[in-house]
Amino acid sequence: MSEKRPGVTVFLTGLSGAGKSTITDALVAELAAEGRPVTVLDGDVVRAHLSSELSFSKEHRDLNIRRIGWVAGEVVKHGGTVVVAAIAPYEAAREEARALVEEHGRFVLVHLSTPLEVCEDRDVKGLYAKARAGEIPVFTGLSDPYEPPARAELVIDTSVTPLAESVARIRSAMDGAAPPAG
Numbered sequence: 001m002s003e004k005r006p007g008v009t010v011f012l013t014g015l016s017g018a019g020k021s022t023i024t025d026a027l028v029a030e031l032a033a034e035g036r037p038v039t040v041l042d043g044d045v046v047r048a049h050l051s052s053e054l055s056f057s058k059e060h061r062d063l064n065i066r067r068i069g070w071v072a073g074e075v076v077k078h079g080g081t082v083v084v085a086a087i088a089p090y091e092a093a094r095e096e097a098r099a100l101v102e103e104h105g106r107f108v109l110v111h112l113s114t115p116l117e118v119c120e121d122r123d124v125k126g127l128y129a130k131a132r133a134g135e136i137p138v139f140t141g142l143s144d145p146y147e148p149p150a151r152a153e154l155v156i157d158t159s160v161t162p163l164a165e166s167v168a169r170i171r172s173a174m175d176g177a178a179p180p181a182g
């Protein structure tokens, strides 16, 4: 009988524009090429389907992350691989997600620590400009908090870390026992 790999969730947290979706896409492509299926829980997509009624209030963000944590736990329970890409700005909610997953398997928290100035400069969706113009009154990093994780397995600043290196570091943290960073 072949040995079954335990389930794992890689949880990417960071500001808008930090690189969550870009790294998710590259990581998922690499895993798919190896024949390893992945469940992707991207903040934008989850909000379009599972959390469509939620706002960006603290209460609703926490509920969103709790839902994501629960779904991730269900997939991990059956040996699956999950990649979460969500801002998830609050420590307590991230730790709740960790607890839900760790009931069943491994949880790798990846803090994309890309500085706000870089994220704003990228302004991939034009949201920082809108927020600066007052069109989005409460925006993470500008007028709403982001609590940096106290215990991330990995901390990656994408302004200085090439994409391939980020993916490689995440792969070794997923598959091996990487020491906690920071």
Ligand SMILES: Nc1ncnc2c1ncn2[C@@H]1O[C@H](COP(=O)(O)OS(=O)(=O)O)[C@@H](OP(=O)(O)O)[C@H]1O
Residues within 6 Å of the ligand: 015, 016, 017, 020, 021, 042, 043, 044, 047, 056, 060, 061, 062, 064, 065, 085, 086, 087, 088, 089, 125, 127, 136, 138, 139, 140
């Ligand atoms: N007010 C405000 N603050 C932050 N982000 C905002 C806001 N309004 C809309 N968006 C867009 O929503 C995406 C974040 O959704 P998440 O589900 O990841 O957020 S959270 O984890 O519930 O905090 C986020 O996606 P990313 O840019 O990919 O991070 C934004 O595009």
Ligand SMILES: Nc1ncnc2c1ncn2[C@@H]1O[C@H](COP(=O)(O)OP(=O)(O)O)[C@@H](O)[C@H]1O
Residues within 6 Å of the ligand: 014, 015, 016, 017, 018, 019, 020, 021, 022, 023, 085, 122, 124, 158, 159, 161, 162, 163, 166
């Ligand atoms: N080394 C890097 N790693 C990840 N993204 C990078 C890097 N260098 C530049 N970028 C760019 O930064 C942007 C990050 O946007 P995105 O992945 O949508 O962030 P998020 O999902 O966190 O909002 C993309 O336009 C990407 O091409």
